[in-house]
Amino acid sequence: MTAQGSHRVLRTSSAPAPASKLPRWLRAEPVRRWIRVTVITVCLLVMGVDLVSTVLAEVWGISPDSAQLAEDLELEPAELEPVIGPYADMIINWTPPLLTILVVLQPSVGALVTLLYMALFLALSTQVDNSLVDVFGPFAGGVFVAPVVARYSRRGFAVGIGVAYLVLLAAGIAVSPWDPGGLDMVILTGFAAATTVPALVIRRARLRARAQQAELEEAARRERQAAEEERQRIAAELHDVVAHGLTIISMQAAMLQTTEDADRRRDSEQAIEQAARQSLVDLRRMLTALRGTDRNADNVGADGVQDLCARIEGFADRLEDAGFTVERDLKDLEDLPPSMEFTVLRLIQEATTNILKHAVPGGEVVLHSALHEDHLDLEVSSPLSDAGDRRAEAGGEQARRSRRSVPSGFGLPGMHERVAVFGGRLSVGPDLDAERGLRWVVSAELPTR
Template sequence: MDRTPRLSRHQWIALDGLAAIAYLLVFAPAAVLATDVPAGVAVPLVVAVGAPVAARRLWPVGVFVVVLAASVAALALGVLTDPFVAAAFALYPVALGTRHPRLPIKVTGAIAVAILVVASVVGTPHGIWPRLGTAVLGAGFLAGAWTAGQVVRARRAEATRTAAEQAAQAVTEERLRIARELHDVVAHSMSVITVQAGTANHVIATHPTEAQKALRVIESTSRTALTEMRQLLGVLRSGGDGVEFAPLPGPSGLPTLVRRAEEAGVQVELDLRGTESLPAGPALSVYRIVQEALTNVVRHAAPARCEITVIVKGGEVTIDVTDDGRRAGRSPAGYAGADTGEQTRPRMPPDRARTGHGLIGMRERVLMYGGSFRAGPRPEGGFAVSARLPLAP
């Protein structure tokens, strides 16, 4: 980031004032020494040429007209010895503020070069035709000042346009990030709710206690999901109302996900190492990757066994989520709906079903940090998700 301090408008005007004083100090004595022009005429002309440039940022067009007229008069009387330096200095802010010039920058630049080349042929202020040489050089200086102003204006406009595009892109990326977060929240929560609702429906007549337990899980999961959705959707608002949202989830929130998955029939072993010092960005990605992987286990393999390992070591985060892929027609002991004798509906084989936006979202999160991602069936059965996220040094 550029931390160079920039001058204020008043400071630039003060510098223009110093430039005007310097011009007068250099060229006023030469005007007094002019043999054929009285000092009473020469000095006011030089002052009229140099003094107005101090206000060139305040009234660009007016100052340029005054300075150019005074320069032409001074040249005609033989008082002006410089090639319209003050006029070119006054023309620069005029060019800088002109948004729709009639001539493109390449044309004015070519004109400036051509004039300067012609001036070198016609003569210099000390050549055979001093005044003509000064006039030609002055025209070249004016064309050069106009071109310089237009170039700077074009660059500033391009910088402004680029900044606006970057800001719009940042907004778009933020909205996409929020959409991805909402997808993860909704997908995980609805998977748990769907499983528990099905369980409650099957056992409500024979095992009302288990049905009540499933309904409590549905209530808790839905409340948590609504809280997270309000938090994410609040970012889309204009803000400024003093509302503070809870911090985004990280590895510390994984035990809650594990508890919900266990209530949905997945026996989970969670192993976290060194995750306490993770930055906010990688911490959120770890949480969402594990959440999505665990959601897939609940949706496609429950009841099953699942192992989750998150290790921070050697400047990277390693995430491994594996399951044994079991899905039986009868729920295991300890799972809401056990011993009901109800048969589950035929389903697609778990390993073939785990495709779509979930895996794509996990891969995008990993690639955002320049990491690696693998997901697929295990040779011994079940499914495995493995991700590596490098951490910034």
């Protein structure tokens, strides 16, 4: 998947629903918006029709002919006389639409209230002389509630509601006088089960799609993270390669403008050539790693450095060419693991570059390394004193030009990152040496196991 494709996946993903204050077992997914709007509109229309018919009957006397209706139903007219007021009857008729609205707004809460409503009607239906109660309507609501709960509620809650419904069904068949054989209730239950099956299929498909979406988003996140890490690595490599070489070239070019001595000019020209050549080699190495090919494999290994000691000696020579005295106290570098050689090279290279940028020529630079049983100690120290600053003021054009470099901001963070890869420690800062005075010390401890 490309980065562009990953962003498309993330843009099409739905926003997370706000946290619900309901108990965990009562929480449910929100019902699709168009379903909510459709169901609520129909329920409000049904309630409106009931309200209008009740008002017309009570206020203007507009109602069906009860005698004709009794004749059509083969009943006595007295049997159609209501036992409660018309408005109370209207409120009772409003209960199913209101429960339906509650179900689409909060499926689990609506299903629980509907179950209690069915239990209440089942209990009232045992009163044979109560003509208000008919359990057919409440049990018919299961045809709508069952698929909604199966699709949107939690699995455990849906199973519990289904078991409770079957218990009520068995009780209704046993005690309700309205359906002695239980045939109507069984038929309604069959309809509810038939509508639940496609709801379960949709639920399973949605869960599978959601899992795939989560996998795609996680893959996109890992891709972005890997790309960011790669950008940081390339930035650090470019800094290490380009900054050091350009610092040498800039200093030596400044030297050419301030001296007429043929030998010094020749040395500066050679230093510029060597720095440019080494920078080119390092750039080729980095480009080879980015291309993932085996080109230049004979020069540089996957993690190691060909002739580490010679490369470090080259850094020391450049310091000496810039006017520093270099004390080499490097031990056991040939015994380093290949994976650590490149880090050691870059640490010394960055420290050397910073010395060339910021230190005043004429002081003593110490390069120190010692391999212990479980770690490598690496240290680069350079002079740091007020006297050095005063010498800089009198050091002429060459010293001033050598200090014009602007820091890139990648040096020290890059050093810390390289050391952190090995779980090591890096310290950078001033230190007072009893013999050499105030020094700027770059010290690293790299575990070897």
